[in-house]
Amino acid sequence: MSAPRTLWLASYPKSGNTWLRAMYTAWLQDGLPSLHQLQGGEMPSVRATFDQALGIPSTLLSPAETDHLRPLADAVFNDASDASGRLLVRKVHDHFLTNKGQPVVSTAVAVGAIYVVRDPRDVALSLAHHSGQTVGYIVGYLGDHNAVSGQHPDEVAPQLRQRLGSWSDHVLSWAEQVELPVEVVRYEDCAMAPHDVLRKLLLMGQLATVEERLRRAAASCHFDVLRRMEQEVGFPEAARPIPFFRRGAAQGWRGVLDGYLQARIEQDHSTVMKRYGYL
């Protein structure tokens, strides 16, 4: 096995993962990132990536079986990147542990993880828009300890089944695990001081953090810039024919989220929300 060079960029869906990837891409290129070539898009849950790495067809395996094998595929992916010698940033949306209590990602090939946490009231609105579900449904989904993504027993999707758990379960699974060094960053801080968040990512990846280049990269990825780029050239990672970069504002839920649903989120996730300054 090659030296660890994978940095997991983990988050619950619609929590700013792609934004951070855009900043990292901008830093790497020292220029405006292309939405068609963002670093880190090879999620371990992408079925084609899994198949390519292991050389066996995931469509002949059950979700529990692919969960078990995913760390092996991560190791192959890490080794394949060895020639470049470059840090391999990879986005991941899974809960840290599988249903059987094993890490769903390879910890052996990882240098660490950055976990992006976002106010669940904003996540609910963004995810409802992204998935085409009602906000009420998504609020229930955020509170569901058994929530999964991509599991359809009667069909096959380009993504493997991803266990999410509730929003609180998800955050704690990454923040409290002890298998990997982890830095938890708040989405809201990405909006306020993006260069500080990018610096944390670079430090975790043991990369040089020249201040001027870092600030240039962060500034080039303002949310409005990404939204405009998507309007002009599209975003290949968007799952549905709707804009991926929508609002991006911190506290965008105020005045929009129904009072009952707000109260339910705050009740379901009060402990973790307090821990990260959302209550």
Next chain:
Amino acid sequence: MAVLKVKLGSVPRRLDGCVHCTPCLQFCPQAALMEMPFVARYLVERDGVVTAQPYPGVLREEVVAVGSRWLPSLLELLNGNFSLRGSAVLVEGRATVLVGPSAIGASTLAAALAVRGCPLIADMVVPFVLDRPSTVRASEPSVDLWPDAAGVLELDLYSGKLMRRALAKRSFTLDVGPVKPAVPVGRLVWLRLAGHSPPSATASLTKVSSIQAMAAVLSNQLYAGAVAGLGLSGRHFEWMTQLACLDNYELPRVGGDLSRALLHRSAEAVLAA
């Protein structure tokens, strides 16, 4: 190339003289070993003999069903031929090869074309024979579909044969006409996940350049890592060049959007190209 014959028996964990190794695959010039976790360990010999050692509790039928779908690609490689992930149907005497990453919908589109009278040539893997013109090897006229796809195609779900008890996927025989053992390739249709595209744009074929076709071959071929170790680099380049010189098209697909209307439009677009 010999026909695949699967027998049950003991299979070693390691292959002597291995020239390429991954966690699930090992290759030497005379044989390949595939570990299909939770199903079986398969030893494929160059003459077509396959020995399978099932995992505990796995039925022989499951071992054979999985092996017969995937192992021909290993056997072809041992005999100097290459395969793409996808499906193929016969259109006007030539193969239309539908290629794309796992779960892109190649099998469903192939089944939709078979329902329209285009005989099936291959499903899941499409083995090519290096020849002039380039040809694909025909296998059984069956296609693997998940229940939602079978429903969209209005197939009787229970006419399909379960491949594994752990999966709802079934194998359907759609025998709509005779196919020769080797069929010259007419065109390749590369299926690409559309992402942020309006649905109306997802059912038209666009011609792609030879360079784009080469890139598509590189990202959809099987066992690329073993090519050099098996001494097949020259043949491999020749094969890629042959494919790039054929008529190559791209068809965007929307992941998860399996509507009857969209499938109909995609099948009609393939036939009209």
